[in-house]
Amino acid sequence: MSNAILLDNTFYRLTSSQRYDHVISLIKKGSSVWTLADSEGCLIIDLGSDKVLPIWPNETLALAWGEKDYQSFATLEINAEDWAAKWLPGMQGDRFSVGIAPNLAGECIVASAEEHAADLNR
Template sequence: MSDYSEAQISEWGQQNEEQRFELFLGLTVKHKQVWALSDDEGCLIVDSDGEQLLPVWPLEVFASNAAVEEWQGLKPLAISLDDWQEKWLPGMENDVIDVAVFPDLEGSSEVISAQELAVNTKLQKKKAPMA
């Protein structure tokens, strides 16, 4: 994504979980997209100690950068913010799939329920200036 410099992207990737969570909210509302990883069989869902997690990122570059090692071969999948809020989050809540928000390259991320993320996203949209 050419909106941001490589230095800015690198800096964001180095932030702690809480900072990346806030950045995720701001960027997804600004760009009206969420990014996941997928292949022909569907979206990547990670099992973390029996908990099902969907890793998501605020920009395509971060999802692309995560598609290494065991995730190699997966492709970034753009999800419109409207679909994310109206279909994905309610469906994930029903299926008891939590969200791993903006994992770094070591896999560290803020984990939040789909319902909590829906509330946080709505609050962020109210704070964001209208585009």
């Protein structure tokens, strides 16, 4: 999948599963993930039974997603090594899940930090 696809809305037309697989492959290759944060910390979406940290494979997609409801948030880059070694273990302890590349309607695969870490190690 080319970067051109990542930088326009065609990325959001991919299925949640395709977006998930693509993000996993990028992280395995050492690419950073991006999320949204403000002065209080990272954006955590409360879905009732799940507390979810949304991530995207690039800054442009994270910004585009946040434009409507999260304009006060800025992007935060997390390098792949820190994501796997620090963030995911911390999220496991906090029982946070990961929302992988939500589309503009908010649809995405939500995985526990443990499941996501296991997918990165496959």
